Amino acid sequence: MSHEPVLTAVGLGKRLGRRDVFSAVDLEVRPGQVVGISGGNGSGKSTLMRVLSGTASATAGVLRTTTAPKAIVPERFVPPDHLTPLSYLVHMGRLRGQRRGQTEPRALALLDELGVANARSSMLDELSKGNAQKVAIAQAFLSPVSLCFLDEPNTGLDDDTTVVVNAMIERAVASGTAIILTEHELTRTIRPDVQYRLQDARLTEVTPERASSTGAALITLRPSDRTSWDRLRAVAATVSLHRDEDVHDDDVSFTVEAGRVDDFLRTALDDGWSVRAVGPVPPTGGRR
Amino acid sequence: MIALARYVLARCLVSQRWVPPIVLFALTVGVFSSAGGDAIGTGSIAALILFPATTWITISALHVDDISQITVVGVSHGSMVRARIATLLTSFGCSCSLAVLSVGSVIATDPAHGAAGGVGRTLTGLLLINGLSALSGVALGQACARPLIPRAGLSWTLAVGVTIGLIAIPKSPLILVLAALSGAGQTAPWSEALPPAGFLVVGDLLLLGLTLWAYRRRSP
Numbered sequence: 001m002s003h004e005p006v007l008t009a010v011g012l013g014k015r016l017g018r019r020d021v022f023s024a025v026d027l028e029v030r031p032g033q034v035v036g037i038s039g040g041n042g043s044g045k046s047t048l049m050r051v052l053s054g055t056a057s058a059t060a061g062v063l064r065t066t067t068a069p070k071a072i073v074p075e076r077f078v079p080p081d082h083l084t085p086l087s088y089l090v091h092m093g094r095l096r097g098q099r100r101g102q103t104e105p106r107a108l109a110l111l112d113e114l115g116v117a118n119a120r121s122s123m124l125d126e127l128s129k130g131n132a133q134k135v136a137i138a139q140a141f142l143s144p145v146s147l148c149f150l151d152e153p154n155t156g157l158d159d160d161t162t163v164v165v166n167a168m169i170e171r172a173v174a175s176g177t178a179i180i181l182t183e184h185e186l187t188r189t190i191r192p193d194v195q196y197r198l199q200d201a202r203l204t205e206v207t208p209e210r211a212s213s214t215g216a217a218l219i220t221l222r223p224s225d226r227t228s229w230d231r232l233r234a235v236a237a238t239v240s241l242h243r244d245e246d247v248h249d250d251d252v253s254f255t256v257e258a259g260r261v262d263d264f265l266r267t268a269l270d271d272g273w274s275v276r277a278v279g280p281v282p283p284t285g286g287r288r
Numbered sequence: 289m290i291a292l293a294r295y296v297l298a299r300c301l302v303s304q305r306w307v308p309p310i311v312l313f314a315l316t317v318g319v320f321s322s323a324g325g326d327a328i329g330t331g332s333i334a335a336l337i338l339f340p341a342t343t344w345i346t347i348s349a350l351h352v353d354d355i356s357q358i359t360v361v362g363v364s365h366g367s368m369v370r371a372r373i374a375t376l377l378t379s380f381g382c383s384c385s386l387a388v389l390s391v392g393s394v395i396a397t398d399p400a401h402g403a404a405g406g407v408g409r410t411l412t413g414l415l416l417i418n419g420l421s422a423l424s425g426v427a428l429g430q431a432c433a434r435p436l437i438p439r440a441g442l443s444w445t446l447a448v449g450v451t452i453g454l455i456a457i458p459k460s461p462l463i464l465v466l467a468a469l470s471g472a473g474q475t476a477p478w479s480e481a482l483p484p485a486g487f488l489v490v491g492d493l494l495l496l497g498l499t500l501w502a503y504r505r506r507s508p
């Protein structure tokens with residue numbers, strides 16, 4: 001895997017009318033890196049994504065991106081009408097230079113993984129918002145790309161699907177794809193390698209110290225006869241779980257983002273888990 | 289490029305936005321061919337109608353997808369401008385297909401089968417007239433489509449207004465060039481027709497270049 005940056009932005013700025021949407025953005029993204037950008041409503045995350053993806057021009061600064069194939073999941077995906085998900089995905093695969101024979105099995109597998117296989121012959125404009133979003137995500141992961149822009153990919157998705165999408169991101173990253181993703185709060189996505197916050201037109205890196213002070217909790221649970229992993233996994237979208245051999249044979253420790261602790265604990269108790277301990281994550285925790 | 293052309297064609301075909309311009313063009317060719325006049329005269333009228341038909345096809349092709357899908361296609365294709373050019377080339381290709389059918393039809397229905405001024409000369413004249421008409425239609429369609437003209441109603445109004453201006457005013461550049469080529473397709477020397485045709489091509493390409501530059505600046 002090459003370590004040359006797939007995206008370099010220097011002093012990037014975008015001005016709309018008299019307002020700076022963002023300014024002096026410096027960013028470098030390398031293969032296999034996950035860059036997260038959070039920010040409130042109207043903070044300019046989507047405009048920044050459009051500029052970074054080359055679909056809108058910057059009013060200041062320099063942007064260099066790889067010429068290798070790229071993909072994007074836009075913030076608001078309005079699917080093309082009169083096309084089925086499968087025919088749409090086949091067209092998108094061909095746009096990236098794949099043959100129908102390569103694309104169709106891959107498209108079917110992705111639709112199946114995302115839980116929309118039974119809607120593959122429906123028209124895209126008849127799909128619910130969540131299912132249309134799943135098709136948007138499927139097109140981004142159809143073929144290997146160097147850089148993937150995910151603009152609030154979890155919009156309209158249920159927790160189960162969020163887990164699937166996170167797994168897709170993990171696989172893409174493992175194969176060298178760089179990911180730039182935005183969310184209001186990065187609590188439902190995989191933990192980025194580098195995390196930024198866009199606020200008051202400035203992109204600032206969220207330092208590890210700050211992330212840990214606002215972030216994760218270590219929760220140790222003990223299963224009972226009626227415990228179910230499925231719901232817990234669905235809620236624990238950003239969890240790294242590991243058995244803690246030192247404590248008890250059956251105890252399982254989860255690292256849970258701060259914003260999801262209440263949901264996680266409620267689900268765990270509902271499903272028969274016994275809470276053994278809740279505390280801060282030690283500084284030597286895993287990457288994600 | 290071929291994949292994008294296939295996608296644009298599929299989108300236009302299922303959306304049925306191709307029906308009105310192609311029906312308009314087919315009706316014109318059918319009506320004028322049935323009179324059985326000389327090929328270059330009938331073909332010139334068909335080529336004149338090819339201009340608004342191509343503008344219509346181009347605007348339809350550029351408006352067929354929502355901005356979010358245009359973004360997906362642009363990023364997948366490698367560049368928004370390249371994707372736009374591919375869509376414009378697809379429209380031009382569709383118009384050229386219509387032109388070939390039209391030229392075939394008017395030569396077949398001409399009693400002399402285009403031999404009055406020489407078959408080669410007639411054929412060259414007709415192909416040049418149709419090609420210029422298609423190129424001008426694509427350039428006008430691109431200039432009137434989103435995002436340069438953001439409202440669909442304004443796009444169509446502007447396109448219809450400019451089209452009427454260019455084909456109804458006797459001294460408009462398009463009419464002058466088509467008349468010159470029509471004459472050259474019969475007996476007039478090519479040296480009189482080619483310079484104004486060249487100017488029209490340069491004008492169309494300039495308009496396309498400028499609007500693509502503006503598209504790059506204003507892309508969604």
